[in-house]
Amino acid sequence: MPGRRLRTAAVLLVALGMLTACAQPAPAQSSPRVTASIPFADEEAARAAVEDAYSRYEETADAVAHDGGKAPERYEAVAMGSALEEGLRAAEQYTEAGARADGATRVESVQIQRVDSTDRLNAVTAYVCVDVSEVDVVDSSGRSLVSPDRDPRVLFLVTAGFDADVLKISKRSVWADQC
Template identity: 35%
Template sequence: MTTTTASPADSDAAAFAAAEETYRAYVEALNAVDLADPSTFEPVYALTTGEILESDRKALSGYNASGVTMSGRTEVKEVVPHSVDGDVAELYVCIDVSSVTLTNADGESMVPPDREPIQAMLVTAERDPQLDTGALLIDVVSTLEGPTCD
C-alpha cells in the first residue's frame, strides 16, 4: 500500500483554489442582492467573517433603510495568487464594475463620476474544509499592488 502526503505546494494550491472559489461565490452573491429584500443579503454574509462581515452588514442594511437600488453586475476579470500563510491565502483580483450603479431614493446616482471601471482588489480568505466553498473571506480591499488591471 502506497501513501502520499500533501506537499506544501499542494496545500498552497488548495488554499488559493478555496480563496478563489469563495471570492467568486461572494461576487455572485452580491450580484444577486436585491437591496429592497434583506433575505437576499444572507448568502453574502455566509461567505464572510470578522470585519468584512460587519462592514457588509452595515452597508447592505444602510442601503436597504435608505431606499437605495442597485443594478448591473460585477465581473471577475482576473485572479492572481499572491501569498499563503497556513490556511490564509491572498489573491490579487481584477473586477469590472462598469455596469454597476447605485441610485438613492431620489433617483440620483451614488457612483462617483471618477470611479475606475476596472478595479484591483486584494482578497484574503481563510480555509475551512467544512464549508462548501472551502473558505471564508476575511478581507477585500482595493490595492495598487499586484497585476495591472485594464
C-alpha cells in the first residue's frame, strides 16, 4: 500500500508541475474572451494576448485543482488540443486521488518565441515562467504531497491558437525546471 500511495503522490506532483494548479476559483460566468486578429499589430500585442490567455488558463487550472478536479469542462473555455486533454487528465487524477490544491500560481513573465500569421491553430509560441512556490497539493487528510525540493519556478513552452476569435492555449510543455 505505501508503494501505491507514493505512485499516487508522484502522479499528482507531475500533474502539479504541468497544471501549476492554485486556489483562485474561476467565476461562475464564462471567462472573458480574448479576441485578436492575425497578424498581431506587433510582438508586444502578441505577448499581451498570450499573457492574458495563459493567465485565464492558469485561473481555470487553479479553480479545478482547488475543487479537487470537479467540473473539468471549465477547461474548454481556455484550452484546446493537447492542452485541453492534459487539463482533463489532471482533473481526473485529482478526483481519483481525493487530492486538491491550495495556494496561488503566478505568471511571472512571457517571452514570445514565434508568431505565425498563417496558422490560426498555432498562432503564437512563447516561453512562460510561472512561480509555484505558494502552491501545495494535499491529500484528503490535508497532508502535503509536494516535495520540499520542488523548484519554485517552472518555464513552460506554450502555444496558443484561435478557436473562432478566442485565443486559447493549445499546447504546453515544461521547458525547464527553473526560469
